[in-house]
Amino acid sequence: MAVIDNLMDLAGKAERELDANVAEVDRILHICNACRYCESFCAVFSAMTRRLDFNVADAHYMANLCHNCSACLYACQYAPPHEFGVNLPKTLSRVRRDTYMEYAFPRAFGELYRQNGLAVAMAVSLGVALFLIATILSQGSLFIDGLEADFYAIFPHNVLAVTFGAAFGWSAIALAVGVSRFWRQVSEPGHSVLVPDAIGAAAKSALTLKYLGGGHGDGCNNEDDAFTLWRRRFHHLTFYGFMLCFASTSVATLYHYLWGVEAPYPVFSLPVLLGTAGGMGLIIGPAGLFWLSMRRNDMQIDERQKTMDRGFIALLFFISLTGLALLAWRESTWMPFLLAIHLGFVMGLFLTLPYGKFAHGIFRSAALLKHAIEKRKPNPVQAGSE
Incomplete structure (x- = not known):
């Protein structure tokens, strides 16, 4: 019973983390959509230009399009320590980590590995x-x-x-x-x-x-x-x-x-x-x-x-x-x-x-x-x- 309770607690914590990560993806991509400096860099920015808002599915999709080359991070004028704090590679890597659990079968195994x-x-x-x-x-x-x-x-x-x-x-x-x-x-x-x-x-x-x-x-x-x-x-x-x-x-x-x-x-x-x-x-x-x-x-x-x-x-x-x-x-x-x-x-x-x-x-x-x-x-x- 304790094991089940622990897994449920972990699942609840993971859901809250995912919500926060998706919200951060949405915030950052709104900034990126307004800037468009990195538009030609990779598939993430090409996909971004087809959307005005970004939901959970969009976040998972773009997280898995991202290869984490980090070119956008070093090119970005709004990257930390700027007050906008735009760090798309790290934010997408967090959602990518969540992908392994969100779509895992059975999901508990994905949470354990995560x-x-x-x-x-x-x-x-x-x-x-x-x-x-x-x-x-x-x-x-x-x-x-x-x-x-x-x-x-x-x-x-x-x-x-x-x-x-x-x-x-x-x-x-x-x-x-x-x-x-x-x-x-x-x-x-x-x-x-x-x-x-x-x-x-x-x-x-x-x-x-x-x-x-x-x-x-x-x-x-x-x-x-x-x-x-x-x-x-x-x-x-x-x-x-x-x-x-x-x-x-x-x-x-x-x-x-x-x-x-x-x-x-x-x-x-x-x-x-x-x-x-x-x-x-x-x-x-x-x-x-x-x-x-x-x-x-x-x-x-x-x-x-x-x-x-x-x-x-x-x-x-x-x-x-x-x-x-x-x-x-x-x-x-x-x-x-x-x-x-x-x-x-x-x-x-x-x-x-x-x-x-x-x-x-x-x-x-x-x-x-x-x-x-x-x-x-x-x-x-x-x-x-x-």
């Missing part, structure tokens, strides 16, 4: 890893010789496929429910979203991280008014490293079920080559993003948003680190131990996917699609003034 994403991610991963280690120890020794990289001698293939498949399936369902709720709230009722050229434009913006160019292609402002492209580069290494690892798993699945070729696979096989390249990207990218996060100006992003971001970054980094270590020592007595640690972090990622930074990628893609559709329609503000 409080301390890094601690939750590490606790889940290490908890699963310790359970797997205990399972191995119950069968004998943790360090076993002579297995010759036979992972399925430790955990049967079908057990791994069902367990991790179920966890990934749950995350996919939770993400689908969350983004469907988001889309229904931010979309105009009765309008089709199947606009092929808009889908292509949104996909291009998402895959190239167009809006991490700072509005001019020179990059973000990370810690001062100097532009840098490193945030875009580290994001690309992270995303495409993840996709290479996903491709590795997909190819290995085809090997196993279609051609009857079981793991372990040779070093120069396609699954191993894809996984190794992806693993390197997922070490360099997250490490770089963490380094930039540590150096980032506190004016640019909400502190609690940082802990959520770092939770996801840490999971990707440790999945890659343990995966490459497992590849290097898969024929040693350390293999069972390394396998348990690696699978623990993979399960931690699967279970937290719908509630952290990965979910933001899905919401951002939906926001970019809405923006691409909007751009292909008449501007209602201009039409109303004629």
Whole structure:
């Protein structure tokens, strides 16, 4: 009963915070709409010009359009210490943090992750890893010789496929429910979203991280008014490293079920080559993003948003680190131990996917699609003034 009461208290506090954050978005964007200096910077300002007032749905929509490049903060004549106190990147980062909870399924899980994403991610991963280690120890020794990289001698293939498949399936369902709720709230009722050229434009913006160019292609402002492209580069290494690892798993699945070729696979096989390249990207990218996060100006992003971001970054980094270590020592007595640690972090990622930074990628893609559709329609503000 106490747990339920605590969750209800947290939910009530979150609602009040969201109301305050939405009110601040509305205040700031009214100032920005009057100024228009940053109108060409990014999709946020393009979307802003189509509205005169900004409700909860608009705030969530623009928060997920924002890539937090901070170009507008350093260009703004009304930024702190001006009495207007215009700080759009930080205000939108607070609403973006609220998005993870507002549309989470179930919502209580989103609230839990929102409080301390890094601690939750590490606790889940290490908890699963310790359970797997205990399972191995119950069968004998943790360090076993002579297995010759036979992972399925430790955990049967079908057990791994069902367990991790179920966890990934749950995350996919939770993400689908969350983004469907988001889309229904931010979309105009009765309008089709199947606009092929808009889908292509949104996909291009998402895959190239167009809006991490700072509005001019020179990059973000990370810690001062100097532009840098490193945030875009580290994001690309992270995303495409993840996709290479996903491709590795997909190819290995085809090997196993279609051609009857079981793991372990040779070093120069396609699954191993894809996984190794992806693993390197997922070490360099997250490490770089963490380094930039540590150096980032506190004016640019909400502190609690940082802990959520770092939770996801840490999971990707440790999945890659343990995966490459497992590849290097898969024929040693350390293999069972390394396998348990690696699978623990993979399960931690699967279970937290719908509630952290990965979910933001899905919401951002939906926001970019809405923006691409909007751009292909008449501007209602201009039409109303004629």
